[in-house]
Amino acid sequence: MTQNNEFQIAPEELAPATTMSAAIPDFNRDVFCILGLPFDRVSLADAERIARAAVDSRQRCFLSTPNLNFAIACLEDPQFRLSVIQSDLSIADGMPLIWIARATGLPITERVAGSSLFQSLREAALPAGTLPMRVYFFGGPPGVAQAACEKLNAASSSMIGVGYDSPGFGSIEDMSDAASIARINASDADFLVVALGAKKGQAWIQHNLAQLKAPLISHLGAVVNFVAGTVSRAPTWAQKTGLEWLWRIKEEPQLWRRYWNDGLGLLTLLADRVIPLALARRRQMPSRALFDTAVVAVEEQEDDCILTLSGAIGQANIARLRAALQTAARSHKPLVLDCAGLDHVDSAALALLMLLYGACHQAKRPWALLAVKPAVRRQFELYCAQYLLEPLA
Structure with missing residues (x-):
């Protein structure tokens, strides 16, 4: 995905949707490294504009939404990390990442959650003569993708559901059969929302990216549940204060172990990397x-x-x-x-x-x-x- 520092996108500079987007990276992206991953300096409004430009121009945008759990896992999984590095837009979906950016003097100041981006696209006013964004849900627990598609179509918005698939829990190859890819492409989806678990979802996207025709593709696991209504999203105050994890545990108690491990991982990173980096920046800034x-x-x-x-x-x-x-x-x-x-x-x-x-x-x-x-x-x-x-x- 191509954008300059002001995030004005020139459609003619975008990679064709049928090619792998990382072949020639866009070095004009305003990116910064946090915990070994590149993050774009964008606001929610910027991300929405980039997503809409991809859809309008039918040009590829592989969107990654790393949070703390995502970033910690990438430290030990090179292929998972590559899925972020080779994506077209990487947004900081987690307040701990914003806190780390602040502590180390980086200008990544706004959390841009994938769920918030989806909701913003859904609630945006449609300009006259513009068709709703066509969404295909792939993954999630049995029946949830279907429910999300039906709920999306039951209410008036800037999106319509054009298909769904719950492929189960097989391998990447099992979930990448020709019939599944053909169904997605035949739907003429603008936005393919994948929900297979972060690692498997990112891997599935990378495995199939060259064959998929949807211009906007992202793994947004929680979005399918939120749209279907099987899980409610945390209130705004919890999202902005970094306490969304407490709400998620209330809604999905099995997540407590993940957040416990993330907390321990964060403490280790603070001691070994973040605090030493913050101190080094103050002592050793070059002239x-x-x-x-x-x-x-x-x-x-x-x-x-x-x-x-x-x-x-x-x-x-x-x-x-x-x-x-x-x-x-x-x-x-x-x-x-x-x-x-x-x-x-x-x-x-x-x-x-x-x-x-x-x-x-x-x-x-x-x-x-x-x-x-x-x-x-x-x-x-x-x-x-x-x-x-x-x-x-």
């Missing part, structure tokens, strides 16, 4: 001169594409990094990042490097970082981005 004199260069050699990074790379000189990464992404040669002169890398730079890493991984293109200084290696680790230091063969 403006180090950003101004930084070198970001791409050179095509006989066997490799060399991306040289030196000095301080980050938000202060991000335009230079965007241009260089765009050039590097167009090459098909093994990518080597020469970091011998690199002294500092911030969250914005790491997030863009993640997009390039995701494209290399998808293209099975070798990737390697060379001569990374110990201090810079520590920066990668504090941002939970140490996996970028590992080579791709």
Whole structure:
């Protein structure tokens, strides 16, 4: 999905809906790294505008909605993490992520829940001559997708249900049979809402993305239950104060173990990564001169594409990094990042490097970082981005 810093989307720049969107990443995305994942700096209104632009132009937008549980799981699951890195829009769906962003000085200030985005799209006024957004529900407990589709059509809104499928609890391959994909495509859905559990749902989307025709696709597990009315969503005050988890446990008591484990995981991350990162940012911020004199260069050699990074790379000189990464992404040669002169890398730079890493991984293109200084290696680790230091063969 293509957008610039002001989130004005040029339809002609968007990837075709029938191709994998991560092939050439959009390096103009305003992204920042939190807990090893890239997050777009967007408001709810921005996300709604991006989603509608995808539908109107019939161009692909794979939307990921990581919350704390999602982010913690991604730390130990490379494929799950790649599903976020290779998505077109990644929104912070959890107040703990916003708190971490604030503590580490990142400009991700608004929680944008996938449920809120769906509801906003549903309640928006339809411009004259505009058809309702066509929604297909895939997944959820038996009967819930059907109920969600029927409830959606029972009330007047900017959405209509055009199909549903409850594939059960089989493997990704079992749920990806040709008949299921054909039913989804035949519905001419604008928005495919998947509800298979976060890991399986993201994997299912990645597995089938090239065959699916719906322009807007996202795993929104709770949405199916909310629309069907089998679970009620937390009141606004709970959503904004970070207490939605208490409401979710009230509605779905079996979730208590997940939230308990998430709480323990958060405490560990605070001690090992977040607090040390916040302290390091206050003590070790590089001078403006180090950003101004930084070198970001791409050179095509006989066997490799060399991306040289030196000095301080980050938000202060991000335009230079965007241009260089765009050039590097167009090459098909093994990518080597020469970091011998690199002294500092911030969250914005790491997030863009993640997009390039995701494209290399998808293209099975070798990737390697060379001569990374110990201090810079520590920066990668504090941002939970140490996996970028590992080579791709």
